[in-house]
Amino acid sequence: MGDLPIVRFEEKIVETVKENPVVVVIGETGSGKSTQLPQILYRRGYAKSGIIAVTQPRRVAAVSVSRRVAQEQNVRIGEEVGYAIRFEDRTSEKTRILLMECSFVRVFSIRS
Numbered sequence: 001m002g003d004l005p006i007v008r009f010e011e012k013i014v015e016t017v018k019e020n021p022v023v024v025v026i027g028e029t030g031s032g033k034s035t036q037l038p039q040i041l042y043r044r045g046y047a048k049s050g051i052i053a054v055t056q057p058r059r060v061a062a063v064s065v066s067r068r069v070a071q072e073q074n075v076r077i078g079e080e081v082g083y084a085i086r087f088e089d090r091t092s093e094k095t096r097i098l099l100m101e102c103s104f105v106r107v108f109s110i111r112s
């Protein structure tokens with residue numbers, strides 16, 4: 001989605017992430033924070049030694065955003081892009097962008 005507002009700030013975001021352990025990105029609803037930020041970090045190599053984890057407040061949002069990201073990456077869910085919600089783990093060894101519901105984060109980090 002090259003025309004989403006966040007894409008214009010890619011260089012600034014990457015630069016800021018490089019220099020700071022915690023970065024807060026504020027943007028309008030639909031500006032691309034959930035779908036584009038993980039893809040920006042992914043193409044800049046941030047998943048080489050781990051997983052880019054994205055939290056969503058609700059299960060349905062975790063599934064929907066992961067579907068969107070998988071579609072944009074042209075992969076199937078459970079491959080490079082997956083999601084983990086209660087009672088459903090659609091990840092694999094290949095997964096590098098992981099969408100999860102907030103309440104699942106603790107369980108997942110204990111399990112990994």
Ligand SMILES: Nc1ncnc2c1ncn2[C@@H]1O[C@H](COP(=O)(O)OP(=O)(O)OP(=O)(O)O)[C@@H](O)[C@H]1O
Pocket residue numbers: 004027028029030031032033034035036064065067068
């Ligand atoms: N599953 C989907 N199917 C179709 N379009 C989608 C889907 N998910 C997101 N989009 C589109 O991609 C754009 C970016 O969505 P994204 O969720 O990344 O925005 P956001 O900045 O995280 O919004 P919010 O602050 O509401 O979470 C939106 O304009 C939306 O229309």
